[in-house]
Every structure is written in C-alpha cells, then in structure tokens.
Amino acid sequence: MSYGRASSDEVLEAAVIEALANKMGLAVSPQETEALTALLMNQLAALESFNAFDLQDIVPAPIFRLEGAGND
Amino acid sequence: MTDLNDLSLSAVSDLLETGEISSVELVEANLRAIEKTEPIVHAYANVLAEEALDAARAADAEIAGNGRRGPLHGVPIGVKDNIYTKGIVTESGSRVMAGFVPDHDATCVENLDRAGAIIIGKTHCHEFAYGVNTPPSRSPWNMDCYPGGSSIGSGVAVTSRSSFGALGTDTGGSIRVPASINNLVGMKASFGRVSIYGVVPVAWSLDHVGPMTRTVKDNALLLAGMAGYDPKDPTSADQPLPDFCADLEAGVAGLRIGVERDYFFYDGLIDEIRASVEAVIAEYRAMGAEIVEISMPELAITQDALFTIVLCEGSTWHRKLIREQGDKYDTATRAIVQLGELLPATHYLAAQQARSLYRSAINGAFREAGLDAMLWPTMPIPTARLDMLNAPRADGYPDTPVGSMCHHTFNANLAGLPALSVPCGITSDGLPFGFQLTGRAFDEATVYRIARAYERAHDWHQRKAGVIEGM
Numbered sequence: 316m317s318y319g320r321a322s323s324d325e326v327l328e329a330a331v332i333e334a335l336a337n338k339m340g341l342a343v344s345p346q347e348t349e350a351l352t353a354l355l356m357n358q359l360a361a362l363e364s365f366n367a368f369d370l371q372d373i374v375p376a377p378i379f380r381l382e383g384a385g386n387d
Numbered sequence: 388m389t390d391l392n393d394l395s396l397s398a399v400s401d402l403l404e405t406g407e408i409s410s411v412e413l414v415e416a417n418l419r420a421i422e423k424t425e426p427i428v429h430a431y432a433n434v435l436a437e438e439a440l441d442a443a444r445a446a447d448a449e450i451a452g453n454g455r456r457g458p459l460h461g462v463p464i465g466v467k468d469n470i471y472t473k474g475i476v477t478e479s480g481s482r483v484m485a486g487f488v489p490d491h492d493a494t495c496v497e498n499l500d501r502a503g504a505i506i507i508g509k510t511h512c513h514e515f516a517y518g519v520n521t522p523p524s525r526s527p528w529n530m531d532c533y534p535g536g537s538s539i540g541s542g543v544a545v546t547s548r549s550s551f552g553a554l555g556t557d558t559g560g561s562i563r564v565p566a567s568i569n570n571l572v573g574m575k576a577s578f579g580r581v582s583i584y585g586v587v588p589v590a591w592s593l594d595h596v597g598p599m600t601r602t603v604k605d606n607a608l609l610l611a612g613m614a615g616y617d618p619k620d621p622t623s624a625d626q627p628l629p630d631f632c633a634d635l636e637a638g639v640a641g642l643r644i645g646v647e648r649d650y651f652f653y654d655g656l657i658d659e660i661r662a663s664v665e666a667v668i669a670e671y672r673a674m675g676a677e678i679v680e681i682s683m684p685e686l687a688i689t690q691d692a693l694f695t696i697v698l699c700e701g702s703t704w705h706r707k708l709i710r711e712q713g714d715k716y717d718t719a720t721r722a723i724v725q726l727g728e729l730l731p732a733t734h735y736l737a738a739q740q741a742r743s744l745y746r747s748a749i750n751g752a753f754r755e756a757g758l759d760a761m762l763w764p765t766m767p768i769p770t771a772r773l774d775m776l777n778a779p780r781a782d783g784y785p786d787t788p789v790g791s792m793c794h795h796t797f798n799a800n801l802a803g804l805p806a807l808s809v810p811c812g813i814t815s816d817g818l819p820f821g822f823q824l825t826g827r828a829f830d831e832a833t834v835y836r837i838a839r840a841y842e843r844a845h846d847w848h849q850r851k852a853g854v855i856e857g858m
Binding site: 340342354361362364365368370 | 690723
C-alpha cells in the first residue's frame with residue numbers, strides 16, 4: 316500500500332513539525348524530520364479532493380456495523 | 388501421477404471424503420512442496436511441520452471413527468502472521484512483536500479449528516500489514532517482481548502449491564492485490580462477516596479477514612469455515628450464514644452487473660488488462676447477464692478518505708508501542724505511524740464524512756439500478772519490479788506502481804461490501820492479473836456464483852508459475 320498523494324504547494328517548517336512531534340512524545344530524530352514533514356504536507360492536502368463535494372451535513376461514518384443490503 | 392499439491396482444496400476435500408487419501412498424506416505433500424519452494428519464495432514465517440502432522444493424525448483417527456466434520460476437516464491451510472494462533476509465535480512481520488505467543492486464537496482461526504482445518508504454517512506479511520516495508524517473500528511468477536501485499540506470504544504459498552488455501556487480511560486491498568498478482572481467488576467479505584477479534588489491527592473500521600485460494604469453490608468453502616457472528620468483536624454482524632456453494636453453478640442469466648468506467652477504466656489502466664476485462668464483460672453479456680453502465684463520481688474521494696482513516700486509526704493503535712519500542716519498527720513503517728498522529732481530528736472526521744458519501748453512492752447505485760454485482764479490474768497494472776515500486780511508472784502514466792496498485796480496491800473497504808478478485812489473464816510478460824466483483828452487503832453467495840460462471844469457461848486457475856512448474 317502507498318500512503319500520501321500529490322504534493323501541496325504550501326510549505327511546512329520542518330523544525331515546527333519536529334518540535335510538535337517530539338512534544339507529543341514521538342521521538343522524531345533530525346534525520347526523520349524532513350521525510351515526515353514531506354509526508355505530512357502531502358497528506359494534509361487530502362482534504363482538497365473532498366472539497367469537490369458538499370460534506371457539510373453528512374454524518375461521519377466511524378466504526379459501523381453493516382446491517383444489510385442497501386444500508387447507507 | 389498427479390501431485391496432490393496441484394489439486395484444489397475442494398478436490399482434496401472430496402478425496403478425504405471418499406477415503407482415497409488421508410490428512411497425513413496431504414500435510415506430507417504440503418511439507419514436500421515447502422521443502423522445495425521455500426528456499427526460493429520464502430512464503431512462510433514459521434512452518435508448523437510437527438504440529439500439522441500431529442493434527443493430521445488426529446483428524447484421520449477422528450474421520451475413521453466418526454466421519455468428517457465438514458469439507459475442511461483434515462485440510463492444511465496457511466495463516467497470515469498478523470492473525471493470533473494460540474501457542475504459536477505471531478509476529479505480524481515486526482521486530483516489535485518478536486517472539487510473541489498469543490494465549491488464544493483469533494476467532495476466525497478458532498472457527499477453522501472447529502471445522503477441522505489444519506494450520507501448516509504462518510505466512511509472511513508486511514510489518515503490521517501496512518504494506519510499506521519489504522518482506523522476504525518472492526513471486527514465483529517473476530522473482531524480480533513484487534508478489535503483492537500485505538498478505539504477501541499467503542499469496543505466494545498458495546500459488547507455489549505449498550498450501551491449498553490461506554488466510555489474508557485486507558484493509559485497502561491486501562487480499563485482492565496479492566490474489567490478482569499470484570493468479571488466485573481472493574475474497575474480502577462484507578464488513579462484519581468474519582470476526583476481526585484476535586487480528587492485529589491496521590484500522591478497526593476498515594479491517595477484514597478473508598480467504599485466498601486457487602478456485603472460487605475453494606474460496607467459498609474456506610470463507611464458510613471462518614465466518615460467523617462473534618460477540619467478542621464489536622464490528623461483527625449478526626447475519627445469517629448462507630451456503631455459499633448452493634448456487635455456484637447457477638450461471639448468470641438474468642443477473643444485472645454494473646460497470647463504472649470513468650474511475651476504473653481510467654488512463655492508468657494498461658491496455659492488456661483493459662482488453663481482458665472488457666472481454667470478461669462481453670462474456671457475461673453473452674452468458675445472459677445484463678450489463679448496466681453506472682456513474683459514481685464519488686469514487687474520486689476514496690483514496691484520500693481511506694489513507695486518512697488508515698493513518699489515524701492505525702496510529703491510535705500504535706500509540707503506546709511507538710513510544711516504548713519505536714526503535715524496533717522498520718523505518719518506513721515508523722514514519723507512517725508517526726504521520727498518523729500528526730493529522731488533525733477534523734481530517735479524520737472529514738474522511739469519515741467522505742466515506743459516508745461514498746457508501747450512500749454505491750449502495751444507491753446497487754438499489755436504483757437493481758444490480759446484483761459490479762465489475763472492474765482488480766488492479767490497473769499486473770505488478771512491478773521490486774526495485775521500481777516507488778519510481779515513476781514505466782509506461783509514462785504519471786503515478787508510481789505502488790501508488791496505482793490499490794486504485795481499484797480501496798472503495799470496497801470504505802463501503803464494507805464484499806469484493807472478490809478472480810484470475811482472468813496473464814500478460815505477454817507472464818504476469819497474472821484478475822478482475823474484481825463487488826456485491827451487495829452480505830451477498831457473497833451471488834458474487835461467488837458470478838465468478839464461478841466465468842471460471843468454469845477458463846483455465847487460468849490451473850496455470851502454474853514458471854519457477855514452480857519445473858519442481
């Protein structure tokens with residue numbers, strides 16, 4: 316499986332990401348920071364594809380039981 | 388004389404039923420195949436030779452005394468190494484779980500044990516089934532090419548004829564992708580059909596366990612053995628368990644099959660697969676099925692929705708482990724686990740909104756067009772060279788091979804609908820590929836019926852990989 320998508324034009328400061336990740340206890344090394352920042356920048360752009368649809372009043376579908384045909 | 392390993396699961400089951408072979412003979416046959424093929428393909432993380440032989444002796448004694456419990460009694464199978472097996476090392480492809488021995492079986496394994504199936508070994512998987520590191524398994528169809536994942540060892544074991552069937556798990560395509568690459572039938576059943584209790588999670592709301600086999604009937608038999616409501620699994624569905632084989636030979640006359648073209652027959656679909664799947668559609672039409680063209684623009688959001696959900700749910704499960712044993716993760720997996728924690732909660736919920744929208748769209752398409760199933764390729768490419776997975780695609784399409792591989796599979800995990808990959812061709816380079824049937828919720832039986840109608844007219848499922856052919 317591959318993760319990530321087309322890259323966004325916006326730039327994140329690697330130092331900010333490193334500080335945030337370490338604040339959260341993730342122990343991100345300086346060597347890992349650049350790759351993690353690139354992954355995060357790409358993944359944050361995922362919302363762009365959702366913007367083509369009106370999701371405003373749609374109830375999110377977290378863990379669900381599939382009850383039968385036609386269930387939506 | 389025919390090698391027992393070349394027979395299908397249902398064929399050896401029939402021979403066990405008539406007493407023409409014993410379970411011990413089957414296990415010994417698998418072990419001979421393992422001895423020959425494992426030095427090359429590395430499908431198994433752990434071969435359970437003595438345990439399987441002991442279980443086979445017990446099965447033979449029980450069958451001689453009381454008859455068989457059912458079609459799986461005495462049949463050896465493989466189990467992916469992220470599925471708990473009581474008393475047997477289960478490492479989920481990770482140093483983080485090195486030496487871990489569960490004190491209970493996953494419910495699907497418990498069900499198969501009750502049905503009398505025998506575990507011949509635990510099969511390799513990508514680390515925690517994320518699909519980003521490189522396990523040792525190799526494809527007997529082309530040793531330089533990716534054998535698919537994350538149920539990589541299960542796919543390689545069954546296509547290498549060292550197992551009659553195997554369990555895989557599928558969060559975004561991890562059963563169907565290796566099934567397509569290895570010329571196998573792979574089923575991701577309806578969400579809740581097979582318990583995920585005792586399976587190391589990737590993403591709770593997307594995870595499925597399912598069978599990988601050489602034929603459609605084998606697949607139906609194995610699914611029947613592992614499925615069923617499980618009160619220990621909060622996502623398990625209390626639905627009737629039908630006989631998946633009852634209508635296997637009923638044909639497709641009068642059934643309605645939907646085909647969506649904008650997303651699934653896009654420019655990234657290579658010509659050989661496009662032509663073969665179009666031929667499959669034409670065959671179904673000729674067999675009396677009605678082909679219905681449908682439109683689902685919501686498919687455009689499935690990839691981003693799935694990635695976001697997998698990242699957030701997965702990293703939640705890993706929250707403790709990544710802090711306590713972060714140095715034991717493979718570098719690529721570690722980055723993915725860290726990434727998931729940095730995504731905003733609003734993104735996770737927006738992805739779940741997108742998922743709701745897609746579920747409404749596909750369930751609406753089934754309902755409004757009166758469809759029995761939908762059909763599209765399993766993958767847009769057959770596979771790719773291991774050293775080129777993250778490089779630009781060789782055919783010039785603007786994507787990487789690894790980026791393309793799950794383009795056709797994510798949607799079924801989001802919708803929770805049953806999806807089956809069925810072999811339908813081999814490229815001029817000798818690489819197998821399949822088509823995919825998606826059915827209505829809990830209607831795996833119709834999916835199998837449609838798949839069998841195609842399989843009956845072809846011999847793809849009997850083709851063997853070149854490396855194995857000479858052994």
